[in-house]
Amino acid sequence: xxxxxxxxxxxxxxxxxxxxxxxxxxxxxxxxxxxxxxxxxxxxxxxxxxxxxx
Numbered sequence: 001x002x003x004x005x006x007x008x009x010x011x012x013x014x015x016x017x018x019x020x021x022x023x024x025x026x027x028x029x030x031x032x033x034x035x036x037x038x039x040x041x042x043x044x045x046x047x048x049x050x051x052x053x054x
Contacts, residue, residue, distance in 0.1 A: 014052035
């Protein structure tokens with residue numbers, strides 16, 4: 001999907017463009033959190049996250 005955007009508000013991530021709250025990667029990997037069965041967004045996390053040293 002060429003038009004897909006990934007919005008992100010995690011300012012500490014190296015791949016977040018904080019000016020427009022958008023991930024600059026073409027794709028990300030989302031993984032489940034083990035033993036978390038809340039049926040809410042906290043069951044998953046962005047595995048493409050890399051800490052940006054400010």
